[in-house]
Amino acid sequence: MQTLHICWLLLVLIVGIACVAGAPLASPATSRQRRQIDLTLSADHNDKDDETELALEAIAGLWSSADSRTKIDGSARVVHRASGQLESGSSQDWRLGVRVVFT
16 A cells, blocks of 8 residues: 555656646747656665665756756655664655756
8 A cells, every 4th residue: 555655656746747847937929848857766775774765856947048047947856765674664755846057
């Protein structure tokens, strides 16, 4: 059940990032720009602590100025940690971020 819950959350995260990245920020008369979404899936296991971590991160360029000197990127990250020890169980961590770059 917990695995199904995590898969559902990851799917919602990916669809949400895709919707935000594809939403037009300017008037409809302007031409649509292609957007790239970078997805990173990672897994890490620590034998010493008997802990496993699964992470999914999505990064998308949300906006760029006409001269491409300023841009806004959005990111979302979901981390799930599971421990083999009965007393600690598992935990989840959600992070959303926005990055503004001036060049």
